[in-house]
Amino acid sequence: MRAGKCWKPAVVLPLCVAVLVGVATWARAGTIDARLEERLRSVSEGELISVSVMMGERLDYVYLRSIAAGLPRGEARELVRDEAVAVTSESQEGVRSLIEKAIVEGRASEPRYLHAVNAVRLLASPSLIGEIAGLPEVRTVIYNERAFALVGLESGPEMAQRPPTFRPQAARGDTAWGVLWIGADEVWQLGFRGHGALVAIIDTGIWYYHTDLSGNMWTNPGEIPNNFIDDDNNGYVDDYYGFNFDNHTSDPIDAMGHGTHVAGTVAGDGTRGAGAKRLMSGRRSSIR
Incomplete structure (x- = not known):
């Protein structure tokens, strides 16, 4: 019994020393x-x-x-x-x-x-x-610590009621007020419509099935969707529409709505008749 009692500390002590030395090395x-x-x-x-x-x-x-x-x-x-x-x-x-x-x-x-x-x-x-x-x-x-851009979002934000005059509604078929407010129409008159541009939406994702967006979604030409293979060897498997860096998946689908709203402002084509003209004619990629 005495030999057993002496053996345990002899094993534990080197283990403790090894851990402490490792941590000290990192700090040093x-x-x-x-x-x-x-x-x-x-x-x-x-x-x-x-x-x-x-x-x-x-x-x-x-x-x-x-x-x-x-x-x-x-x-x-x-x-x-x-x-x-x-x-x-x-x-x-x-x-x-x-x-x-x-x-x-x-x-x-x-x-x-x-x-x-x-x-x-x-x-x-x-x-x-x-x-x-x-x-x-x-x-x-x-x-890599997860952080929130707005304080309180981690516990679930409450919806704030906006004053009725804050966002006037555009008549169906008119250009949305926000597009005019930033002067996009003046840029259009100069002949710049964004043709050929590729815009990365870094947001909550994009609902890429949306009728206003599906026709203009960028797709990765080097990737075959849903085959579980990194076809283009860029380090991301099945990144056909983009990548979800929050959940580490290849599906950047939007479950929150904000990213889809932003994508619609950038390049929605109005198929659904929402009455909001897009800023530019480019395609977009979803990066969540």
């Missing part, structure tokens, strides 16, 4: 964001946390601009993208190796390798976060 390196460090204290190893890994190497935007100067827009975009992918892929190689191994072990999921800012977004376990933070090429690891 300064690579763990303060909010993430706080979050790590309250989660278990089996829980995955949404984080962004910011790499130390930054893209040389002056150089990228210089190599694209004078080229046609499409060619310039492709050249800059290829250069950015080459630089960041090399920079993220060590992180990617850790993540791929951790996915098999169930310690990571949904990695997104972001080339424009040289960062990686993923769901990671506490132990993996520690391993990533220990890499010399990593500048910092940030906790």
Whole structure:
């Protein structure tokens, strides 16, 4: 019995020391964001946390601009993208190796390798976060905390009653008052109607089946919808209409209404006869 009693502390003590040394290493390196460090204290190893890994190497935007100067827009975009992918892929190689191994072990999921800012977004376990933070090429690891633009929305907003005179109703077939208020009609008279433009709606999503919108919705030409394959190798599976970054799904359908309203203002075609002329003739993509 005495041997058993002595054995337990001998095992527990090294474990405690190992954990404390790990946390101290992160703090000393300064690579763990303060909010993430706080979050790590309250989660278990089996829980995955949404984080962004910011790499130390930054893209040389002056150089990228210089190599694209004078080229046609499409060619310039492709050249800059290829250069950015080459630089960041090399920079993220060590992180990617850790993540791929951790996915098999169930310690990571949904990695997104972001080339424009040289960062990686993923769901990671506490132990993996520690391993990533220990890499010399990593500048910092940030906790992706959900935030609300308007205070109180997280508990459910109450609908405010607007004064009747705040928003005069347009007669059916007339241009909506808001479109006129921002001077869009004056821009139209100059011949600018937005033909060929692609507008990203970053909002609550878009109800892309809406009759005023369905004819003008952008669709990803490199993606086959609903086949559960990342056909264009951009890191997003089935992103045919866009992507839902809130729920991490490929369906950006709008259940709140605001994003659809905004999309209708931008490019609704009036099929339903709502009487609100659109600002421009472009198509739109939904990014939630």
